[in-house]
Amino acid sequence: MFTRRFLVSFAALAAGSLPAAAFGQAAPMTAAPPALLPRLTPEQLALAVKVLNAADTHGLAKRNFSPGDPAEQVTSALVDYAREIHVGRLAPEEFPADWAVRPAPYDPRNELAAAAASNRLGEWLEGLPPPYSGYRALKRGLAQYRQIAADGGWPTIPAGEAFGLGASGPRVSALRARLAVEDKAVTTTGASFDAPLQQAVIRAQRRFGLKPDGVVDAGTLTALNQPVGQRVLQIIANMERWRWLPPEMPATRVQVNSGAAIVTLFRDDKPVLSMKAVSGRPGDETPMLFSQIHSVVLNPPWNVPSSIANKELWPKEKKNPGYLKRNGFTVISTEGGGSRLQQKAGDQSALGRYKFDFDNPFAVFLHDTPSQSTFSRYGRQASHGCVRLEKPAALAEALLQGDPQWTPEAIKSTVAAGKTVRARLPQQIPVFIFYWTAFGGADGQMNFRSDPYNWDRMLLQRTGTLAPPASKA
Template structure:
C-alpha cells in the first residue's frame, strides 16, 4: 500500500516537472466561457480585476503571470480552492502536501491562520470576502511555485497546471472515459505510478461492464438464508456478479451454493472490508446491489485523490486510511505490519492531514476536551455527585466557565496505557483503549476523532526498538506504572491520515469501502452532472 500512497505526486512530477525555473514566457490560454455557475465544479467566482491586481501586487515575472492568468481563464475565473462551504478537497490535499514538505507557504503566518480557520467544516467562504480572495489567489501562487520547484525532470506544461484542479461537471461515464482514454493527460502518470495504473485498469474493466449493461440488481426477502450445498434461484445471479468482478470463474450457472461460490464470496467479502466467512449476508447483498455506475463514480473520485498525496522518501512512514479502519507501518517499500484501528464516528470525524510522530506517552492522563466536558460529563456530574470519583477523574482548573477535567492514569483511562503524539491543530493522536471489543467489528467508527490502536504494545516496541534504553520489559513497566512519562523519539516518523474508498491492494485486488464521512458524496455533486 505504501507504493499506492507515495507515488502520487512523485508521478505528478514525472510529467509536470521542471529545472527549477520558468525558461520562457507562456502564451495565455483562452477563457473557457462554457463553464457557468450551473456546470462549474465550485460555486464561487472571482472578479477578473482581483486576479490582475494580485499579479501586480505580487510582482510576478511575466511567464508566471501568464500561467496564473491561464489557470483562471481555463476555469472562467471560478475559484479553485474555496467553495461556499469552505475549503475544497483539493485545497485540503494540497495544503497537506505543503505541510509534509515544510514548504515556504508555511512562512506566511496570515495564510496559515486563515487556512486553520477555514479547515473547520462549519466555516463558510464568500467571493466578496477579501481574506477569502487572498487565500484563494495565494494558494494558486504556491501551487504553481510548488510544482515548478519540487520536481526536477522535464518541463512543466501549462495545460498540466490548468487541468490538475477540477473545473467542470461531466457525466460519470464521460469523465471515466477521459481517465481511461489514451488521449488523457493521466496516461503519462502511469510510467511513475503503478498503483494509479492498477486502479485505472480496474476503472476500464468497470466501464466495460457498464457499457455491456452492468450487473443485475436483485432483492432478497428479509431473514432469508443461503445454505451451503443448498439450491436457490438467486444463486446464478450471485455467481454471475462474482464472475464479472473477478471473484470466481465464469461459466458456473448452477443454482447450487457450492465450494467455488463460497470461495468467491470470501474473496468479495475481503475486498469489501468484511470478515471472509463465506456467508451470503444482507451486508454483502447490499454491496452487490451497488450499481456499476456508482462503483465507476467511486473509482474516478479516488483516482482524482491520488494526484494529491505528498511524495515520500524511503524512510519509515505510518499511514492510516480512515475508511479501511487500518494503520499501516512501513520501512521503505516494505510493510512492517498493519493493525485494525477505531476512527472518529460521524460528527466527530477523524481529520485528513499529515503530521510527524515525535512522542510516546506512557500511562497518560486524558485531558478531556471542553466539548466532551460540556456535552457529556457535566450532565452526569449534575445527576451524580460521585461521577468523577467513579471514573477516576479530577477537576484541575476552570476555563471559559467550564471545569478543566482530566482522567488519571489507570485501568479506566479512556486512552488506555499509552498514546502516540504527532502534534497538530486538531488534537488527534494514536492511543490505546480499554474498549477492546470494538476491534472485532467490521465497521469501526466509534471515537471522538482520535485513532485507537488494536495493538499499542506492538507500536510502542516498534517505535522504540532502536533506543537502547527501552526494551520490551521497560516499555511494559512504563505502560503499567500509573505515572505519566513522555519519551521523545530519536527518529521522528511521518504520519499520513488518508481517505480512500477504492484502491488496489498489494495482492492486486480491487478494494471498496463505505464513504463513512460523506466525502465521496460531496465530491460527486461537484464532479458529476449525474451523481449517484
C-alpha cells in the first residue's frame, strides 16, 4: 500500500560518543557493491562525511569519517545511512508478527546516483528523514537529553513514603533539583514543598502519563528516577518507529497510540477529536498496523474468541452456573459440529453500542465498552488486544458525518432501538495503530511512558543499540 520506501553504558550512549563498531551486528546494513556506487565529487564527498559524522543526531551510529578516507568507503557508508534513516534499520524478517508496519524495501543507490549527477545531493539527503513534526520533536529531545547527560544528568530522589504539599527536608530538596533539570520554572532553593513545587510535580506527572495529583508516590518516584540514558534510549527507539510510516500521512485519519492509550481523529491534518482509550494488556498486546475503517456497527454482538471463552468464560460458568445466561451469552453452532459463544448486543455487551471495523489479520477493532471505570486509570493497557474508546458515539458521528442516512439523530435512534445495523462509511478512513512511548508535547517538553509492552527494549536490541539478552545455560 505504501511505497516509501550491545551492551553499552548509559553515559556513553547518552553523550552520542559511541563509534559504529560499538553497536551490535544487527545494526549495519550490507554494504553496497563498489561497482554500483556513483562517483562523488570532492565537494560531495565532504558533504557526505559531514552528514555521516552527524548521524548520531538522528539516533544512528556515528561513522567518524575524515575527508581523506577512501571515496568508495564513504559512498558505501552513505548508502547504508540513507537506507537506515529513510526506512529504519530492521530487515523485514526482524519485525515480530504484531509489528505489522514494515516499510517497503528501499535501495537508495539509484536515487543517490541521480542526486549526485544533478548536483542535488544536499537536497536529497535532507529529504530522507521522516518529514513529520513528531520526528523533529524527538530529534530535538535527543539533543536536549544528551546535553543533560553531558552536564551530569539529574539527582536521584531517595526512596521513602509518598510526600506532597507541606513536606520538608532533604527529599524535597532533591525533588527540586531533579525537576529543575527538565522544568526551568522550578527554583532549586528551599526545602519546603510549596504550591509552586506541587504544580511542577503535576506538570511532570502529566508528562509521564501519571495521575496529576501533585503527590510524589511510588509511581512518580520511579518515573523521576529513571536515568537520563534510559530516556535517550526511549527517544532513539521511537525515532526508529517514525521511519516505518508512509511518506505522507492521510490528512483525515484515526491515529491510535497504544503505548499511551490515546485515540485521535485528524481532519486536514489537524486533531479534531481526542479521547482516552484502553489498549491491550502485556501478553495481549495491541498490534501495530495500518488499515482502513470501512464501517461502524451499531449495537454489535460479541463473537467471543475461543481463547477467551476457554480461558475465562467457561471457567466462570463452571464456578457459577448460569453466569453465561445472566450476562447475555448464548452458544452458537458452527460448521463441522463445533460451537462458539456469542454475547448479544445491549448494555451488557463487552463491545458496548459501537464497533469500528477495519480489515487486519489480528481480528482487532475499536469499540465501545460498558467498563467505563478503566478510563480513569493512568495505565490503560487492560484489554485482550482490541482498543476500547472513551467517546465512541462522538467518533461514530464524526466518521459518518456527511452521510444523509446517518445523521446524529439517526445514529442515536438506531442505537436506542437495539437492532444490530452496519453503517458503511461513505469513504473509508485510514487508521494507524502505533506504539509511542516518547513524544514531544505542545509545550515543547518531552513526554515519556513506561514501555508497557517492553517493545522499546526489543527494538533497541534488534537494531543493535543494546545487547540482546544473555542466553540461559
